[in-house]
Amino acid sequence: MAEGSTTRIAAWVEGLKLGDLSQSTREAAVKSFINYVGCTLGGISHEATEKALAAHGALQSSSGPCSLLGSLRGLDPLQAALVHALACHIHDYDDTHLSTVIHPTAAVASALLAYAEAAFDHPSALSGADFIVALTAGIEIECLLGVAVYPSHYDRGWHITASVGSIGAALAVGKAMKLSKEHLVNAIGIASTQVNGMRIHFGSHSKPLGVGLAARAGLESAYLAQAGMTAAPNSLEGPRGWIECVCPDPQSAYEKLPRFVEALYSGKGIDGDGKTETEKNTFKPYPCGIVIHPIIDGCSQLRNEGVKAEEVQSIELTVHPLVLELTGKKNPVDGLQAKFSVYFGAASGLLFGKATPAEYSDEIVQQTAELRSKISATIDKSMRRDECKILVQTKSGTHQKHVEHAVGSLAKPMSDDQFRQKFVDQVEPQIGLDSTERLYSSLGKILEADNVMDVVYAANIK
């Protein structure tokens, strides 16, 4: 019998070496990790992070080997993985794999970082290069599985970032542990049998919590597999396995999965363009659902061109259908809900010319109510996701804007300066400017580090 997809994936992960990764993939992986560290420190003091830490404080002793990023608090690795992934995703500011709307790094890097810190002074300590190879392995498989089950899996209600994140995280940690193919098969099985994250929770703490749970599940799955826990050898593709459980349209996934797995081996890429999924990762300029970004861009541009919010009579937005499905909240009551409101995004762009974490405060969200009441939105199926049209009526006349590609899209990525500034904006309030700059510079040289934690610990010198 030919090997199934679960086994083929495990074998690919087992064999992956730094030399297999193109320069472009390495750079994308490093950038993904830098953006991860920035977003995680940006969310580390959020009330949801603090509540999760409080609950765990009542449940677990705080004498583990892991630090909370930015501090020296002793967490055990399971806690650290959960809390870091939650923090990374809480502002909806982390990275995006556009074709699936997966935020790929939060779960994978959090699990891997917890493992790396636990192994810090062991003979098995991870080099920066080992870390980046493991991170890439996790992101590749996570996104591959995501594309295989997309869109029916996501349409049905699963939060795909969490639901595939656990499997990517398990493989990243398993790779770092140097697990055999057989053990990686068990790690996939253990991770894939725990599915979490549902879209009904968007706008509540349970959205980022799901990503935290995925990180922890992945980390733990690798440890359980290493200890010899067994699972079905065909957990992804077998009868009554992962695909059937999580996919209302399993036939499509059954067809795609083995084809994508072979594209890993051939290097042709899922899309046939020779690119890895890691290379297709993108970074957000705004801390909200990515589909709102062209609207924020366009409204910010209109403001810069002289349109005044106080003179607005009406605003009509024309958008991709997913925009209203994901971010159609007309009357957000706080900053968290505002992340799912294209109406708030438009108002923030027109009022402030931006939408950074500072604008997503509960007070500012309430101040935008009047302007939001003048905004309507219409779907146009011919639009790309990173495209929109905006029509503003003011006392003085009509103003139009057509945004072809939002900033942060693959076609129009953030500049190096914008990318760096995003990092500084998030990290500086936590650890001060000096440490922030040292950390940013240190992370940029991660591939040369003998021990990856030497790089990360730059964050913990306050």
Added chain:
Amino acid sequence: MAEGSTTRIAAWVEGLKLGDLSQSTREAAVKSFINYVGCTLGGISHEATEKALAAHGALQSSSGPCSLLGSLRGLDPLQAALVHALACHIHDYDDTHLSTVIHPTAAVASALLAYAEAAFDHPSALSGADFIVALTAGIEIECLLGVAVYPSHYDRGWHITASVGSIGAALAVGKAMKLSKEHLVNAIGIASTQVNGMRIHFGSHSKPLGVGLAARAGLESAYLAQAGMTAAPNSLEGPRGWIECVCPDPQSAYEKLPRFVEALYSGKGIDGDGKTETEKNTFKPYPCGIVIHPIIDGCSQLRNEGVKAEEVQSIELTVHPLVLELTGKKNPVDGLQAKFSVYFGAASGLLFGKATPAEYSDEIVQQTAELRSKISATIDKSMRRDECKILVQTKSGTHQKHVEHAVGSLAKPMSDDQFRQKFVDQVEPQIGLDSTERLYSSLGKILEADNVMDVVYAANIK
């Protein structure tokens, strides 16, 4: 807007009192807990339990407030909940809610026990009566949700014991914590967004592991909700929520759920017979899939009537369709796989007149290969699940057996002596006969205990 099912469930749990439970329900809950303690101690030394502990030993410090049943090892509550539920289910010997094939107590009691032990010397220490009320609340809701999504949820591949167990466990712990309705709504949301357990893993360690993960998820969800983590207010019934994600046939569940919830309030019961689901819980005489039990009964009876295994030419089994779907493994290679083999069950009954944990050893499974090769099985849709027909051809002639109700079914429960002996068989090897008898007697008086842990600690005096 009328309150949704999620809120109605939370309100019912919040309000439940001991006085609301009939004598029969109280007795069933106590019996469920006694059987739980027996099965958990019976699985506490299994290699899967030890591997899970080993993995957690590498991940977490061992200085928590919880003991492993039968010892004084210090686990944190999350570990304790996971490991106990895994141990309870590892031999497939725990209880069964027949209409859904849910094993209801493992996840709920493990989470609750971990909470009770963490609260042991706090002002919030749980009385035995509080414990039984919380346990019943968890089992009722777990089974109610199970019936609502059965059979499509189970048919698709979810291991229903784990997938609904986490929600029952969250509510049991939330009840014990005296959470408000609003916090219980969040606990339901947090627990229901983590679904785990797939049938493809039957026959591997990941089957009982899923139940362990459900217990931990439930425990943690209650703590997270207590700490103020939020979730969707309509997580079960809302769009892109639990039912849509886990149910390939959501319409049926949407229709059943509110009806069942109202039956909770009216006391009419899900089936309209005025019984609680806890009262419908059953206890197994054999450590394997319950659908095999009539076959073991019948073959044991044939042996007692003089049929000799060495003279058998062929055996024909006629069974309910679920028997072959769940336990159709023709050639099990070890004791774990044998639990999913009706052929092994028949052979064990005929060879040994029983099928206790001792028969499910790898060696004995291999010794039955020749006899198993002579056994065939046929489906008859008109059979009940606890019914079967057996036709044996030997050199001396034909022998027939029609088992109308297996021992351990609702119609033919184990006797008090059988129930006690099952407990002793499992517990005595762990803590010796004296402690076993003291524990059994202590558990029987749980409703009178000021602190439930005083009852359970009888297990830890070796």
